[in-house]
Amino acid sequence: MSDTADFPLVQFMREEFDPVAELGRIRAEHPVFPMEIPGSQTVYLVTRWEDVRAVLGDHERFSNDFAGVIGLGSNQEDPGGLGFRDPPEHTRLRKYLTPEFTMRRLRRLEPRIEAMVAEHLDRIEAMGPTVDLVAEFALPIPSLVVCELLGVPYEERADFVKISKDRFDFTAGPEASLQAINDAMTYLTDLVARERQNPGEGLLGQLLREHGDELDDRTLASMADGLLTGGHDTSTSMLALGTLWLLRHPEEAAKVREVDGYINDVVEELLRYMTVVQVAFPRFAREDLELHGQQIKKGEMVLCSLTGANRDPALGEDMDEVSPGRESAGSHLAFGHGIHRCIGAPLAQMEMRIAFPALLRRFPGLRVAGEVPFRELAIVYGVKELPVAW
Ligand code: HEM
Numbered sequence: 001m002s003d004t005a006d007f008p009l010v011q012f013m014r015e016e017f018d019p020v021a022e023l024g025r026i027r028a029e030h031p032v033f034p035m036e037i038p039g040s041q042t043v044y045l046v047t048r049w050e051d052v053r054a055v056l057g058d059h060e061r062f063s064n065d066f067a068g069v070i071g072l073g074s075n076q077e078d079p080g081g082l083g084f085r086d087p088p089e090h091t092r093l094r095k096y097l098t099p100e101f102t103m104r105r106l107r108r109l110e111p112r113i114e115a116m117v118a119e120h121l122d123r124i125e126a127m128g129p130t131v132d133l134v135a136e137f138a139l140p141i142p143s144l145v146v147c148e149l150l151g152v153p154y155e156e157r158a159d160f161v162k163i164s165k166d167r168f169d170f171t172a173g174p175e176a177s178l179q180a181i182n183d184a185m186t187y188l189t190d191l192v193a194r195e196r197q198n199p200g201e202g203l204l205g206q207l208l209r210e211h212g213d214e215l216d217d218r219t220l221a222s223m224a225d226g227l228l229t230g231g232h233d234t235s236t237s238m239l240a241l242g243t244l245w246l247l248r249h250p251e252e253a254a255k256v257r258e259v260d261g262y263i264n265d266v267v268e269e270l271l272r273y274m275t276v277v278q279v280a281f282p283r284f285a286r287e288d289l290e291l292h293g294q295q296i297k298k299g300e301m302v303l304c305s306l307t308g309a310n311r312d313p314a315l316g317e318d319m320d321e322v323s324p325g326r327e328s329a330g331s332h333l334a335f336g337h338g339i340h341r342c343i344g345a346p347l348a349q350m351e352m353r354i355a356f357p358a359l360l361r362r363f364p365g366l367r368v369a370g371e372v373p374f375r376e377l378a379i380v381y382g383v384k385e386l387p388v389a390w
Helices: 021-029 049-056 089-101 103-107 110-127 133-138 140-150 154-167 174-197 203-211 217-248 250-258 262-274 306-310 345-362
Strands: 032-036 042-046 130-132 283-285 289-291 294-296 301-304 387-389
Touching: 021 306, 032 294, 042 049, 049 301, 049 306, 089 103, 089 203, 089 217, 103 345, 110 133, 110 140, 110 345, 130 133, 133 140, 133 217, 140 154, 140 203, 140 217, 140 345, 154 174, 154 217, 174 203, 174 217, 203 217, 217 250, 217 262, 217 345, 250 262, 250 345, 262 345
Parallel strands: 042 301
Antiparallel strands: 032 042, 130 387, 283 301, 289 294
């Protein structure tokens, strides 16, 4: 294997659930792996658990705000929310959201998520004999959960589901993607303006009631967009991949159906094993620095492979196997680490803990009914369709 990769895609490549073997070789032999991108600067791929944790945990030396690092000044109006911001702006904005993601606030959503899962299962039951579980279950549920979280009015939810579906459809080309981002921001800015007039029970209403004079509409809309982009595609992928894995392991599916609480261990282990967010947001060196003997210059990009880190043998034995309840269960990096660690983690866990057992209990005979196309080279890994029958 050469010391540099000409074609830096190995961090996104999978064979079904597994990262390609080359990623494991890179992790073993080149902990900080320089990738030459034609016409661009060198990008360093970090793959070991310990190193990924160290980079994500070090916001003093690594920035999420590229424009800031190279001195362009950051554009605070960009959609995408917290992931591209540094302290003190990141700290200021995240502080508003933190109370909305405590278990106490999230419990408010639990019965609503249970009800929407049950409604979708009813609908699927009435369809048959074969349905695409991505289109009918894994896509709409996370989008509706974000609706519930933000406080999107009921009559606008079908439109919102469509907006969020388009927001993550990258097959239609860059123009359509840009249009979808604009549509989402236009809708969310309008929603924020209406909530300001008449604050509801959701997160937006709550923030406007408590901090309305500190947050302008555009900033709030961009925070809402960040929650949508953070929470939608990721949860969709986990629901679909997790279901596929469970259907291929009927003994585990039976245990999820029958043993109360077993789902908690399964969800945690599936999060690690699938690591749907394959790489963290890019980090940029704030200064010339050294990582594992590798010199990295100020402004150069470091990509942290969460997939690589979560399969690192340093975390335990048989990391390429699913082993619910393993000793290192709490240490996986599927939600990242440090100040940018996923704020929606408890909500995502709640969604999965509700959805998997409900689906498996409703359809004890559920089985995969056809070819399952996996995404190629996607930052958020997943399947395009999951045809099932029962
Ligand atoms: C299984 C589902 C999910 C996975 C695997 C996931 C994964 C991640 C990861 C890896 C990061 C950190 C990236 C980095 O440090 O570069 C992150 C950040 C984030 N996630 Fe999630 N996420 C999930 C669900 C959600 C949900 C449900 C929401 C909200 C509704 C959400 C909102 C966010 C936000 C706002 C950030 C940025 C946090 C910050 O920069 O301070 N995520 N997520």
